[in-house]
Amino acid sequence: MLALREGWFGRLALKGTASLAMAYILLPLVFVIWLSFFAQEIPSFPPDGYSLRWFLAIADHKVFAQGFVLSLQVGCLATVLGLVLGVPASLVVVRYPFKGRNIANGLLLAPLIVPGVVLGTSLYVFQIETEIATGYPMMGSFWGLVLAHTLIVIPWTMRLVTANLQGLDRSIEEAASNLGAPPLTTFYRVTLPMIRPGIVAAALFGFVNSFGNLEMSLFLVGPGRTTLPIAILQYLEWKIDPTVAAASVLQIALIATALLITDHYVKLSRVV
C-alpha cells in the first residue's frame, strides 16, 4: 500500500480506481435525477426537451403522496421505538457481563443480516398466527408495520451505540458519581450526552433504512396502505414514464437533507 502511494504511477492508479468506484455508485443516481426532468413520456436518449411536469404529476397521484406520508410516519415511529429498545439493550450488552451476552448481541444484530424477504415472510406468518390466536387484527395494520420496521432500527442502534459506548471513558462517569450524582442523574447528565453521536447516527441510519425498505414491507402492508417504495414499484408495473424518477428524486433529496442536517450536528465520519 505504501509503495502504491509513492510514484506517479501509483498515485494515478489509486485515483483512477477511486474515481471508477465513485462513478459506479453515483452514476445511477445521476441518471435518475436527469431522467426526472425529461419532457417525453417514454424515456429515450437524447431527451426531446426538459420539463418539470413529472414533479407536478406526483401531486396528481394520491398513492405517492399517501405512500410518502405513511413511510414518514412508520419511519419516525420505528426510529423512536428502535432507540427506546436499542439504547438500553446496548448499555446492558456493553456494561453488564451475563451468560449468553454474545448470543443476545448476535440476535439483536440479526435483522441486519437476515434477508428482507425472509424477514418479511416470517413476520407475515407470525402476524397471521398472532391474529388467529388473539383475535387482534394485526396483519396489515399500521402498528404491525411499525413494529416490523422497529426491527430494522434496533440493529443499527446496537451497532452504532455499542461502538460509541465501548470508546467511552468510564472514569468520566465515575467522576460524576464522585461529585455526588446518583446513577440515574449520571446517565442523563453525562452518559447520554456523550453517546449522543452514536444515537443520532443510529436514528439517521435506522430511519433511512426504514424509509427505503421494500422487500420486508411488501409482505406486511394491508389493502389501501402502501409505503412510498411500494407505491413506486406498483406504478412501474403499468407505466415507465419519468414520474417514478421524479418520486425517487424527492426521496433522494429527503435522505440527503437528513444526512446533511445530521452531519451538521454530529460529524458522521467520526461515528460510522
Place this chain on the structure above:
Amino acid sequence: MAKLSLDSLTRSYGDLTVVNSVSLAVPHGEFLVLLGPSGCGKTTTLRMIAGFVEPSSGSIHIGDQNVTAKPPWKRNCGLVFQNYALFPHMTVAENVAFGLEMRQVEKSEMGKRVNDALRMVRLDHLGHRYPRQMSGGQQQRVALARALAIQPDVLLLDEPLSNLDAKLREEVRIEIRELQRKLGLTTILVTHDQEEALTVADRLVVMQDGHVRQIGTKRDLYERPADRFIASFIGRSCFNEGVITRSGRFETEDGLVFKVLDTGASGPASLALRPERFVIGDQAHSMDNHFTGTVEFVSYLGSSIDAHVRLGSSTKMVVQMANRDGFIEPSEGDALTIGWAQSAGLTYPRNQGSISQGGQVS
C-alpha cells in the same frame, strides 16, 4: 481523632488478594502518599476510599462516620483522576459547577463558588472554554478545581501528574501542595513515582503485593527502610550479600568483615549502603569501616560523580561524590580508600533464592 481511617481493609478477586489487611489513620490536614510499584494495590485502596471498589472485608471511616457501605455519590470525597475525566460536553465552569448542582447550592452562591474554585487554580478567566480547548496541565487544574469546589472531606489524587510532561508536573505538583496546605485538606495521593512522593508527602505508605510495607515520614523511610524492597525503592542503595556472624558484624562472601548497625538478627543477610554515605581519602581512616579498593568504573552525573569501587572478589561499593569546586575525580584503575559509619550499614535477612550480585545498585 483521625479524619480518615482504614481498618484491616482487604479486597480479593477470587484467589487473588490485591489489598491485604491495610490499616491506616490519617489525621486532619495530612498529606499522605500511597507509594508502590504498579500492581501493589495502591489504586485499589484509593478506589475503595472513593467507593468504586467494594471491600471484601474491613472498614473505612471518614471523620466519625462509617462509610464502608455508602455509595460513591454519598461520600463527599473529591477525586482527581489520572486522565482528568472532565465532562467533554460541558464548559470548564459547568464542570466545576456540577458537584455544587448535585448539592443543590443556591444559584446566586454557585457562581461565586465556581469562580473561587477556578481562581484557586488560576483559571478563572477560562470558565467559558471547553476541556478540549485546553492543555493537559490546564485540564488537570480544572479537575482539581472541580474536586475542591465541593469542599470535600478528603481529597483523593490518583496519579494526577503522570500524564503531564516533566516541567509541568513539577509546576502542578507544587500547586497541589500549596493549595492543600492553604486549605488544610486531608489528602491522599497515589503514585509510583518516588520523587513525586518525596516532594509532597507529610507521610508515606509504601505498599507491595497488597501489603503495607512501611509507614513513616520521608526521613524514616530513607534513613531506616524497613526491608530490602524499600531500601531499593526509596532512593538508591548498593547491596552486598553475606552473613551476620555476630551482633554488629557482617562478613561478605569474599571474607571482608564490616561493622554494621546491630539489629539483633543473624544468619544470611543483605547489606545496604547509601552511595552518598561514603567518605573518601584521608578522612576515611577515621570511620568505623575503611577499606582500600580499585575504581572499576566512574560515571559522571553532573552534580555528583559515582565511582564503582571493588573491595574484594565479589564485594563492590557504589560511592557517590559531590562535584565540588576543585574536586578531582578518580579515574578507572586508581586505588581509592573509602570509609563509612557503622550506623550507615543496614542489614536485611536474606530470603532463600533471591541472591543478587555484589555491588548491585537499585
